[in-house]
Amino acid sequence: MDDRKSTQEKVVRLLLLIGILFLPLIYVLSPWLNFANYHLPIWANGLGIGTLVLSLWLFWRSHHDLGKNWSSTLQIREGHTLTTSGVYQNIRHPMYASVLLLCIAQALLLPNLIAGLSGFIGFSIAYATRVDREEMLLSSFGDEYEAYRQRTKRLVPYLF
Structure with missing residues (x-):
């Protein structure tokens, strides 16, 4: 099965686009979501910029480290x-x-309940529906992958 073409995968990708791209753009380019604004302290902007830079570096680095093993499909x-x-x-x-x-x-840089938090919704759905299927490497790499799973964390090193 080509997961790029499954209905579930299309819906998940659409939700990610809406939450991480479209709603933030609507917030930045129009007043339509202003009813959901709230105040954040100024330090949140600096923390948000630092987190964004770290995010972009980690995304690039993970693609770089995968090399020819990278694929958008599972x-x-x-x-x-x-x-x-x-x-x-x-x-x-x-x-x-x-x-x-x-x-x-996004939540630190966009002080809006809808635009700022919408990325979490798309991410949560994508994570919940895809990450266990990505653990399919166990069936392909067996004991080697199981040993790797035992010494690494899924998402946040040293925590969970």
């Missing part, structure tokens, strides 16, 4: 190898971690 291709170095040394799903950081940055 598939194992011929010649696929298990990546356990770089950012994958401590985190099994650094791309999801980078999107989580992006959602945190």
Whole structure:
């Protein structure tokens, strides 16, 4: 099954686009969501910018470390190898971690209940529906992947 074409995958990608791109753009470019504004202290902007930079670096680094193993679909291709170095040394799903950081940055930079928090909704749905399927590497890499799972965290190193 090509997960890029499944209805569930299309809905998940659409929700991510709405939460991380479209609603923030509507907030920035129009007054339509102003009814949901709230106040954040000025330090939240600096923290948001720092979190955004970290998110972008982690996203780039995770793609770089995967190299030819990267795919937007949840598939194992011929010649696929298990990546356990770089950012994958401590985190099994650094791309999801980078999107989580992006959602945190969005909430810190957009003081609006809808635009600021909408990324978390899309991310939560994507994470809940995809991350267990990404653990399919266990069936392809067996004991090697199980050992990797035992020494790494899914999303946040050293916590959970």
